[in-house]
Amino acid sequence: MKLRITLFLLVGLYGSVFSQEETVYKAWQDSIKNPDYIMKNILYLDEMDVVESQYESNNPLVAQVRKDKSMATDDLLHCLPGVNMMRRGNFASEPILRGLSSERYVVSIDGMRLFGACTDKMDPASSYIEPNNLANIDINLGNDEAIDGASTGGCVSFNLKTPKFNANKRVFARVGMKYNTVAKGFDQLVDLNLNKNNLAIRSSFVHRKAQNYKAGGGNEVRYSQFEKYNYSFAMSYRLPHDQLLSFTFLGDDAIDVGYPALPMDVSFAKAKMFSLNYYRMNLGKLKEVEIKAYHNFVDHAMDDTKRDAADVPMHMDMPGNTYTSGFYAQANLLDSLKAKIEYYNTFAHAEMTMYPDVGSPMYMLTYPDVVRNSASISLDYNKIFLKRNLLKMGFRYEKAATFIISDFGEQQLNVFNMSGKDPKKMDLINANVSISRKIKKSTELKLTTSYGQRLPTTSEQFGFYLYNRQNGYDFVGDPDIKKEGAWQNQLMAVWHKKKIRTHVAVFHYQFHDYIMGIYASNYSNMTIGAKGVMFYENTGKASLMGGEWSLMSDITKTTHLMSTATYSYGYDFENDPLPLIPPLKITNSISQKWKGFMIQPEVIWSSAQNNISAKFGELSTKSFLLMNLRLYKTFQLKQGAIEMSTGIENIADTNYREHFDWGNIPRLGRNFFMNLSWRMK
Amino acid sequence: MKKYIYTLSVVTLVFFFMSCTDKIETLVEENLVEVATGDNGEIAVEVQATTDLFVGFNSLKIEVTNLTDNTSINDATVTIMPMMHMMTMSHSCPVDNKTATLSEKGTYNFDVVFVMPSGDMGYWEVTFKVEVGGQIQEVIVPVTVVQPEETKLISFVSEFDQTTKYFVALIDPKSPQVGENDLEVSVYKKASMMDWPSVEGLSFELEPWMTSMDHGSPNNIAPVAIGNGHYKGKVNFTMTGDWEMRLTIKENSNVIGTPVFTTVFQ
Incomplete structure (x- = not known):
């Protein structure tokens, strides 16, 4: 019984489980379970979920993110091939999946939807969680898992750690801290898991505080400081017949966060998440029945009071908040079919009050109390056929209605002869088909065709004069904007021999009704100094193509090499380059075991990016070369172990920026870091 | 959670209040x-x-x-x-x-x-x-006639003939709000001490302007004649604050004056 419970907790993290005995199938499953398997881009972070031998990965990338217990979510995501981070400061970067920003992919935290409350995208959902809370991150580049949500660019699923039942480990604790020199950042974390009989409890706490960081060359980047607290509490209770009842709370409070690339900072950004979860292993023919109800809210306030007066033409208050509630129920039928129904309701409010030196304050709603209801049903089907082939099909149908409930907001819209009071209804269809084929023992091929549709974001539909610092325009949403869609084809190949494993993925996305801001010459800007007004529109076709390549090689028993390369190219309806397109980037890292240490040198090279989107206000980006050196060591003690990770990042103190960084702000210069954590046996 | 309930109640209150003010306004109009x-x-x-x-x-x-x-x-x-x-x-x-x-x-x-x-x-x-x-x-x-807090009447001497004295009265918006507002003015000239006829056949340009930020608003409709020297259009305000309604008045395509009405609302 206990074993089974532990097992099913494990199993829940690996996706659906199949009882077929086919060897091919087992091989598939094994390859997916392999923590080094990056084709699916799942990173397992909870050492209690993965057996020790697998957790001690040889993959330098995986090792890095696991050894550095105080790593920030941003840095962690940045490690994943196909993922880049858009920076506006040293905090809360926005993940970019193959050149697509957060409008185009779905973010879920344990299956919950959470929406940032900042009209300037200062708080992507990923900023409200900490790796310390995460059991794994599951990233779908491209929309090949329709069940994850309606998107045209994929899905980032953050799965939270759950309280663990383990009769041999009644108490598990971890305490860690990290210091870095580049921002004089000091982080602390505590992690605690208790279990007795049928009850298990997990609690965690993280605090981070950083000063202004120094860019390559030693210049301080002003307004790049931040501080945040993250705390969680989760409780699981076992019921007979392999049932599990869980409650999870997660809180995150960021305060005094600087955004050097934006005209304003953040005085606070707070999120609270609550969820109640029911799980049952077997219910007749149904397996892994899961029902979750959740609620979360985000409270966000921008702040310009700490800036130099000369940089602030006018003082403003810009608070915003979102409230999201929802539930979902999912189950597996006959081992090969997974079904899910989902509903959520979200509310977004953001306002702006401007205080001129002379005259009355000016008030407007930038998110005019926008309500969205969404209900969906989705299916996922897996079937082995002809022994060597795996067929995967997914289908999702969503019905959504979006409207505003503020009369004031409606009056604002009337200015544009628009209205938002009547629900804007949309039907969304997402579907995917993929065939994986094992050619010989060493080669796997996977071909995926999918079609995805997404809802417009709150900004795209109801944003009111949202100033975009990057291109200098005020953005206005269109309540009658249509959904965006994309056809996607992806081909992946994995080839592995004993000591070498290589993976190639090429993709082509064809968008229709691609949503972007279009300059409207007959409108005048609202923001002081802005260049004009852009309206979000469905522009027609856009294309995106590119690929990722990775190579892992066991050079010797103690030396492992990993190389990755990514490249994308895309253009919009006018054949101009799409924004945020990652240039060619090659990462080489080696992990070398030596006298109980693991030494990991890393070289990252990025080509210049001159294919830039002028409409988006992009600047071309120079090529750069970075060198990092990291060192890991675990000291076994009687009472547990001390894990140390230390190193130098950006050894040459290169002054560089990645293509996604706003406002020509350089990234971190040379950094020494030291991370120590103690864990119980 | 408290905040949620608080905000919900605020939202409800705001709605309640908004629906109330609507009613009060209509009552006031009736209430002479x-x-x-x-x-x-x-x-x-x-x-x-x-x-x-x-x-x-x-x-x-x-x-x-x-x-x-x-x-x-x-x-x-x-x-x-x-x-x-x-x-x-x-x-x-x-x-x-x-x-x-x-x-x-x-x-x-x-x-x-x-x-x-x-x-x-x-x-x-x-x-x-x-x-x-x-x-x-x-x-x-x-x-007894009082001077209102916000000017509702502007007089000027024609820029064209430099002699005729015109009077422009702002009729609407009476209580401006964010969003679309009716704009109505009536124009008169002083023919003699006792004769103040209305002026027909004028054409208008309209530009609402927020001086503290130096921006305008879109989709305004310049007033056009509705008879009896009255001219009606639409003026849009994108936010609360200090707004100017800048008018350019032409008679036979000659600019005769550029009166500016100022309004402040919260």
């Missing part, structure tokens, strides 16, 4: 106050308006009472003549309709544009001539 009275011993005239009389476009509602039996006189034809008495001279002001018969609501209605406030300079009197069955009675009613 007596601004002046006068009598000649036989009949009495009561002047009603929604606010104190001010420099600008005023809609007056008149009730006439027979003092002998205290009954309303409903079958009269009433003529109005406002007069400003100053030290050395007297003058009248624009009136849209000089005579009126009983309206559906039981009053005699006049639209009068007072061109200056009562005060040290002089005082206003309105003379009503009430004609019933060929008999004319005259009642002089002293009125």
Whole structure:
């Protein structure tokens, strides 16, 4: 019984489980379970979920993110091939999946939807969680898992750690801290898991505080400081017949966060998440029945009071908040079919009050109390056929209605002869088909065709004069904007021999009704100094193509090499380059075991990016070369172990920026870091 | 959670409040106050308006009472003549309709544009001539005209001929709000001390402007003639604060003036 419970907790993290005995199938499953398997881009972070031998990965990338217990979510995501981070400061970067920003992919935290409350995208959902809370991150580049949500660019699923039942480990604790020199950042974390009989409890706490960081060359980047607290509490209770009842709370409070690339900072950004979860292993023919109800809210306030007066033409208050509630129920039928129904309701409010030196304050709603209801049903089907082939099909149908409930907001819209009071209804269809084929023992091929549709974001539909610092325009949403869609084809190949494993993925996305801001010459800007007004529109076709390549090689028993390369190219309806397109980037890292240490040198090279989107206000980006050196060591003690990770990042103190960084702000210069954590046996 | 409940209740309250203010506004419009009275011993005239009389476009509602039996006189034809008495001279002001018969609501209605406030300079009197069955009675009613907080009347000398004096009265928006507002003005010129005819055939340009931020607003409709010297359009305000309504007025495609009305609202 206990074993089974532990097992099913494990199993829940690996996706659906199949009882077929086919060897091919087992091989598939094994390859997916392999923590080094990056084709699916799942990173397992909870050492209690993965057996020790697998957790001690040889993959330098995986090792890095696991050894550095105080790593920030941003840095962690940045490690994943196909993922880049858009920076506006040293905090809360926005993940970019193959050149697509957060409008185009779905973010879920344990299956919950959470929406940032900042009209300037200062708080992507990923900023409200900490790796310390995460059991794994599951990233779908491209929309090949329709069940994850309606998107045209994929899905980032953050799965939270759950309280663990383990009769041999009644108490598990971890305490860690990290210091870095580049921002004089000091982080602390505590992690605690208790279990007795049928009850298990997990609690965690993280605090981070950083000063202004120094860019390559030693210049301080002003307004790049931040501080945040993250705390969680989760409780699981076992019921007979392999049932599990869980409650999870997660809180995150960021305060005094600087955004050097934006005209304003953040005085606070707070999120609270609550969820109640029911799980049952077997219910007749149904397996892994899961029902979750959740609620979360985000409270966000921008702040310009700490800036130099000369940089602030006018003082403003810009608070915003979102409230999201929802539930979902999912189950597996006959081992090969997974079904899910989902509903959520979200509310977004953001306002702006401007205080001129002379005259009355000016008030407007930038998110005019926008309500969205969404209900969906989705299916996922897996079937082995002809022994060597795996067929995967997914289908999702969503019905959504979006409207505003503020009369004031409606009056604002009337200015544009628009209205938002009547629900804007949309039907969304997402579907995917993929065939994986094992050619010989060493080669796997996977071909995926999918079609995805997404809802417009709150900004795209109801944003009111949202100033975009990057291109200098005020953005206005269109309540009658249509959904965006994309056809996607992806081909992946994995080839592995004993000591070498290589993976190639090429993709082509064809968008229709691609949503972007279009300059409207007959409108005048609202923001002081802005260049004009852009309206979000469905522009027609856009294309995106590119690929990722990775190579892992066991050079010797103690030396492992990993190389990755990514490249994308895309253009919009006018054949101009799409924004945020990652240039060619090659990462080489080696992990070398030596006298109980693991030494990991890393070289990252990025080509210049001159294919830039002028409409988006992009600047071309120079090529750069970075060198990092990291060192890991675990000291076994009687009472547990001390894990140390230390190193130098950006050894040459290169002054560089990645293509996604706003406002020509350089990234971190040379950094020494030291991370120590103690864990119980 | 507390915050959630708080915000929800605030949202509800705001809605409640908003729906209330709507109602209050309509009530206020209906709710006329007596601004002046006068009598000649036989009949009495009561002047009603929604606010104190001010420099600008005023809609007056008149009730006439027979003092002998205290009954309303409903079958009269009433003529109005406002007069400003100053030290050395007297003058009248624009009136849209000089005579009126009983309206559906039981009053005699006049639209009068007072061109200056009562005060040290002089005082206003309105003379009503009430004609019933060929008999004319005259009642002089002293009125007080105040200068409103926000200017509702602008006068200027034609930039084109440098002699004609024009008066532009802002009728709408009365209580401007964020969003789309009706804009209505009426234009008069001073032909003589006693003759202030309305001006037809003008064309307008309109630019709302937020001076503290130096921006305008989109999709405005410049006023066009609706007759009787009145011009109607739409003005949009994208936020609360200090707004200017900048008008450019042309007569026969010559710019005659550029009056600017200022409004502040929260």
